[in-house]
Amino acid sequence: xxxxxxxxxxxxxxxxxxxxxxxxxxxxxxxxxxxxxxxxxxxxxxxxxxxxxxxxxxxxxxxxxxxxxxxxxxxxxxxxxxxxxxxxxxxxxxxxxxxxxxxxxxxxxxxxxxxxxxxxxxxxxxxxxxxxxxxxxxxxxxxxxxxxxxxxxxxxxxxxxxxxxxxxxxxxxxxxxxxxxxxxxxxxxxxxxxxxxxxxxxxxxxxxxxxxxxxxxxxxxxxxxxxxxxxxxxxxxxxxxxxxxxxxxxxxxxxxxxxxxxxxxxxxxxxxxxxxxxxxxxxxxxxxxxxxxxxxxxxxxxxxxxxxxxxxxxxxxxxxxxxxxxxxxxxxxxxxxxxxxxxxxxxxxxxxxxxxxxxxxxxxxxxxxxxxxxxxxxxxxxxxxxxxxxxxxxxxxxxxxxxxxxxxxxxxxxxxxxxxxxxxxxxxxxxxxxxxxxxxxxxxxxxxxxxxxxxxxx
Numbered sequence: 001x002x003x004x005x006x007x008x009x010x011x012x013x014x015x016x017x018x019x020x021x022x023x024x025x026x027x028x029x030x031x032x033x034x035x036x037x038x039x040x041x042x043x044x045x046x047x048x049x050x051x052x053x054x055x056x057x058x059x060x061x062x063x064x065x066x067x068x069x070x071x072x073x074x075x076x077x078x079x080x081x082x083x084x085x086x087x088x089x090x091x092x093x094x095x096x097x098x099x100x101x102x103x104x105x106x107x108x109x110x111x112x113x114x115x116x117x118x119x120x121x122x123x124x125x126x127x128x129x130x131x132x133x134x135x136x137x138x139x140x141x142x143x144x145x146x147x148x149x150x151x152x153x154x155x156x157x158x159x160x161x162x163x164x165x166x167x168x169x170x171x172x173x174x175x176x177x178x179x180x181x182x183x184x185x186x187x188x189x190x191x192x193x194x195x196x197x198x199x200x201x202x203x204x205x206x207x208x209x210x211x212x213x214x215x216x217x218x219x220x221x222x223x224x225x226x227x228x229x230x231x232x233x234x235x236x237x238x239x240x241x242x243x244x245x246x247x248x249x250x251x252x253x254x255x256x257x258x259x260x261x262x263x264x265x266x267x268x269x270x271x272x273x274x275x276x277x278x279x280x281x282x283x284x285x286x287x288x289x290x291x292x293x294x295x296x297x298x299x300x301x302x303x304x305x306x307x308x309x310x311x312x313x314x315x316x317x318x319x320x321x322x323x324x325x326x327x328x329x330x331x332x333x334x335x336x337x338x339x340x341x342x343x344x345x346x347x348x349x350x351x352x353x354x355x356x357x358x359x360x361x362x363x364x365x366x367x368x369x370x371x372x373x374x375x376x377x378x379x380x381x382x383x384x385x386x387x388x389x390x391x392x393x394x395x396x397x398x399x400x401x402x403x404x405x406x407x408x409x410x411x412x413x414x415x416x417x418x419x420x421x422x423x424x425x426x427x428x429x430x431x432x433x434x435x436x437x438x439x440x441x442x443x444x445x446x447x448x449x450x451x452x453x454x455x456x457x458x
Contacts, residue, residue, distance in 0.1 A: 007126040013197040018344075041056065041411045042304065043456075046421050060456030065097075065155050065442075066146060067389055068110065068449025074159040078121060078144060079103055080110030082451055084170030084225065084326075085431035086179050088204035089138055095148045095435050096204045097442055098161065098179035099451065100168040103141040104186055111140025112160050129164030129212035130193040130198070141165045143202050148453065150440055163208045166196040169240065170225035170326055170386055173433075175233075176255045178203045180215075182223030184240050188307035195305070197221055198431050200259055204379040217260045218249045219302040221309045225327035225386070227340050231362055233321075236358070238324030238341045243309050245318040246342070246358075248296060264296035264311035266358075269366070273321035276356070276372065277347050291359065291368040294319075319369075321356070322347040326398070330389035341372070342383040345400060353384045355397070355410075373410065380416045381408055386430050391438030396445065397431035405429050407443060420454065434458075 054062050072077045085099040108116040117137040117301040130139040142162040146155050162168075162181060166206050171181040178201050185196040198214040224240040233254025237247040251261035268274045269292075275284040286292075297316040299309065313322070326342035340358040347354035349411075355373035375381045378401075385400035395410040397420065407420040407429050420443065422429060427447040434441055441454040 001008055004402050006130060009456075022276070025372075041413065041415045042417045043419060044420060049423050050104055052423045053445075054452060054454070055423045056454065056456065057419065060454060061195050062455075063153055063453045064450055065101060065453050066144075066158060067449040070158075072112075072144070072160065075113075076112035076129035076156070076160050078449070079112045079140065079142070079160075080449050082105070083168065083286070083430045083446060084172075084181075084447055085442065086171075086173035086204075086321075086433050087435045087440075088173065088179075089436045089440055090147055090205070093149065093151060094156065095150060095440075097146040097148055098181075098202055098204055098452075099144050099146065099431060100171060100443070101141055101144065101182050102167050102169050102184070102446070104167045105139055106135070108137055108140050110454070112163065114140075116140050124209075127163070127209040127211065128138075129162075129214065130166070130196070131164060133193045139164050139166050139196070141168045141183070143168060143179065145202075145204075145206060146451070150435065150453070153453075154252075159208055161208070162200055162202050162210055162212060164198060164212055165198075170221070170238075170430075171199070172226035172228065172327060173204075174201075174228050174255075175230040177205065179224050180257070180282065181224060184222045184224060188220075189220065195220065195225065195303075197304075197307070199223060199226065199257075213258055214304055215257050217263065218257065219247055219263050219299070219309055220304045221247075221307070225342065226327045227327040227329040227342075229340065231330060234360075236327060236329075236342075238327050238342050239310060239321075240325055240345075241319055241325050242322050243310065243311060243314075244322070244324050245313045246321055246324060247299075247313075258336075262300045263302040264297055264309075265316065266369070266370070267295050267317045269293040269295045269318075271317065272413070275315065276319055276344070276354070276371065277322040278349050278354070278371075279322070279347075279351060280349055283415050286371055288371045291370045293366065294358075295366050318380050322351075322354075325385045325400075326387035326391055328387050331393065341387060341389070341395065343387050343397065345383045345385055348374045348376050349410040350378070352376060352378050352382050355384060355387070355395070368420070370446045373414075375416070378403075381407075384408070385428060386432055388432045388434060390434055392458060396432050396441070400428035402426060407432060424450075 010106040046055040079101040090096040147157040323345040357372040361367040383401040
């Protein structure tokens with residue numbers, strides 16, 4: 001077993017363009033074990049919210065758009081545990097916000113129905129993915145959609161847009177205007193009704209419940225998030241396991257995910273034993289701020305009835321990541337290469353989180369991977385989860401930990417700053433995303449279930 005991964009063919013970030021080099025020289029301040037908060041970019045100190053919901057910098061404000069238990073326009077109630085979401089242009093200056101709800105089978109009391117142990121009378125059962133069997137209660141996880149007018153500050157419509165799924169954590173927007181919601185079941189082997197652990201697609205222009213279609217070719221595992229490369233239509237996927245892998249789905253028809261395609265897993269080129277976690281005691285050490293060449297291995301059994309897809313991938317040399325969660329496509333320096341970013345919640349030598357960056361290769365045949373951020377200082381970042389990229393180029397990260405949760409930002413110079421603090425409780429932030437015009441940041445506090453619109457000098 002080697003002590004470190006090979007550096008063959010890799011390129012250091014310090015050999016990139018001047019603008020990118022400047023960014024990573026700044027970033028290097030955060031990658032040592034004895035980190036200090038940066039003196040540089042900042043929106044200023046967070047101001048105490050008299051309502052004890054969100055502490056924000058001076059000049060920023062928020063609106064509460066939705067709360068668990070509110071009555072929606074379709075007569076159902078807002079489900080609990082809002083999680084990943086994305087914002088879409090709904091026309092006439094309106095925004096469609098499609099939002100996950102991380103409700104498992106045992107959490108049905110937080111579902112949208114008056115009695116979540118059974119379907120409402122007259123409910124069209126073709127519109128629920130898993131209504132239960134042999135008298136079992138239905139699954140009530142899924143998505144809701146809000147139509148928001150930023151000019152008036154009002155939610156004009158709010159409705160259930162997918163139901164019958166299990167623990168919808170994150171997902172991701174597509175370039176063709178839909179939201180891919182991902183299941184992360186706690187139980188991958190029992191079959192209450194349908195098998196779970198799939199992705200589902202929800203059009204952003206849906207007017208109500210959409211027909212639930214499991215995208216089985218995209219793999220059955222404990223999904224977390226996806227990101228789509230708009231140049232190729234390839235979908236990248238994270239897996240929320242301490243021994244998970246990173247997948248990609250090459251659709252047969254770009255933009256038509258239900259038409260099938262090929263599932264692959266990420267592998268470090270030329271290596272058999274691979275591990276990016278950098279945990280204490282690991283013999284393998286993954287380098288920081290270095291591009292490492294990668295390739296992709298084909299997977300033959302994406303539906304994985306025995307919940308062993310990651311093990312199939314590892315047998316072919318797939319690299320291990322710890323708790324892959326939020327994922328986003330873009331360029332946080334706004335001058336460099338666009339790429340795929342994802343968070344690994346408890347990676348790193350202090351297990352306080354990592355951020356990775358993947359650069360697709362020519363024709364997406366191969367590519368390069370780098371460990372973009374591993375602070376190992378919980379005062380700067382603790383257990384990053386959902387992520388997004390602001391129009392300014394800043395990377396925004398939602399924290400998910402047992403302490404005071406924050407929304408953090410990372411500049412292209414590598415400076416970490418705070419944008420929001422959960423002043424209500426210790427629940428996680430989730431679902432950070434920007435409006436299409438970049439003027440509004442949407443975010444959730446998962447428990448007891450708030451959705452906010454934050455405005456300010458982003």
